[in-house]
Amino acid sequence: MNQELREVMFLDIETVSYTDSFNSLDERLKTLWARKASHLRRESTQTDEQLYLDRAAIFAEFGKVICICVGKFYEDEQGVLTLKTKAYYGDDEKALLTEFKCMLDKLNANADKLCAHNGKEFDFPYLCRRMLVNGIALPAMLNIAGKKPWEVPHYDTMELWKFGDYKHFTSLELLATIFNIPSxxxxxxxxxxxxxxxxxxxxxxIKDYCLRDVEVLAQLFLKLRGIQLDQALVVQAAS
Known part of the structure; x- marks a missing residue:
C-alpha cells in the first residue's frame, strides 16, 4: 500500500437542525433565523418553519452534528487492501465531538490528512465551529482558522475533481455514478x-447511511488517484 493511502482518513458527517422545530428555538435565535430565512426564501409561500426544517442543518449556527463516520485503509495479513470504518454518533453532540477529537489527537497532525467530499467548505469548518460552540479545544488536525481553502492540508474529492474550476460543484452521488461506484x-x-x-x-x-458514504468516498478517492483494486473493496466495521 502506498504512503499516501496510509496517511488518509476518510470522513463524512451528518447534521440536523439544532431543535426539532423553529418554535423550539429561543427568541433570539428565532429572530436571527427569520432574518437568514428572508435571504433563503425562493417562494413567498415558504415559511420560516419550513425553511428551518429544510435548511437549518447545513448552517453550524443553527444545526448540530449527530454522526461522524471515518474510514482508513490498511492491508490485512494476506495483503488485501481493506477499509476499516468506525462511526461516532449520538444525541449528545458535545460527547460525540469530544470522542472524535480524542481520536484525532492520536493521529500525526504533520502527516495524516482527512478527506471528505466538499470537506473544505462544509465538513471541516462545520466540525470546527460546533467544537468551539461546545467549548472543545480544536485538535491540531482541525486548527485551520484563517487559512484559505487551498492552504488547508486535507483532501477534498470535490476539489480534486474540479481541476481548478472553482465554480464547479459536483455531488458525491454524481461522481459515484459516472465512476460506477455503488450508490x-x-x-x-x-x-x-x-x-x-x-x-x-x-x-x-442515519449512522448506516453515513458509513456507506465513507465507503463511496474512499472508492472515489482511489479512482481520482488512479489506484486500481484487484477485487471488490473489502470493508471492516469497527465494533
Missing part, C-alpha cells in the same frame, strides 16, 4: 436526515 443513497439521502432523526427517531439508520 450510498439506496435507503435515505441527506435531505431526509432531519426527518429520520426527529420524526422516525432512527439514529442507527
Amino acid at each position: 450510498s443513497k439506496n435507503d435515505i439521502d441527506g435531505s431526509k436526515v432531519n426527518q429520520v432523526y426527529y420524526i422516525e427517531r432512527d439514529l442507527a439508520r
Whole structure:
C-alpha cells in the first residue's frame, strides 16, 4: 500500500437542525433565523418553519452534528487492501465531538490528512465551529482558522475533481455514478436526515447511511488517484 493511502482518513458527517422545530428555538435565535430565512426564501409561500426544517442543518449556527463516520485503509495479513470504518454518533453532540477529537489527537497532525467530499467548505469548518460552540479545544488536525481553502492540508474529492474550476460543484452521488461506484443513497439521502432523526427517531439508520458514504468516498478517492483494486473493496466495521 502506498504512503499516501496510509496517511488518509476518510470522513463524512451528518447534521440536523439544532431543535426539532423553529418554535423550539429561543427568541433570539428565532429572530436571527427569520432574518437568514428572508435571504433563503425562493417562494413567498415558504415559511420560516419550513425553511428551518429544510435548511437549518447545513448552517453550524443553527444545526448540530449527530454522526461522524471515518474510514482508513490498511492491508490485512494476506495483503488485501481493506477499509476499516468506525462511526461516532449520538444525541449528545458535545460527547460525540469530544470522542472524535480524542481520536484525532492520536493521529500525526504533520502527516495524516482527512478527506471528505466538499470537506473544505462544509465538513471541516462545520466540525470546527460546533467544537468551539461546545467549548472543545480544536485538535491540531482541525486548527485551520484563517487559512484559505487551498492552504488547508486535507483532501477534498470535490476539489480534486474540479481541476481548478472553482465554480464547479459536483455531488458525491454524481461522481459515484459516472465512476460506477455503488450508490450510498439506496435507503435515505441527506435531505431526509432531519426527518429520520426527529420524526422516525432512527439514529442507527442515519449512522448506516453515513458509513456507506465513507465507503463511496474512499472508492472515489482511489479512482481520482488512479489506484486500481484487484477485487471488490473489502470493508471492516469497527465494533
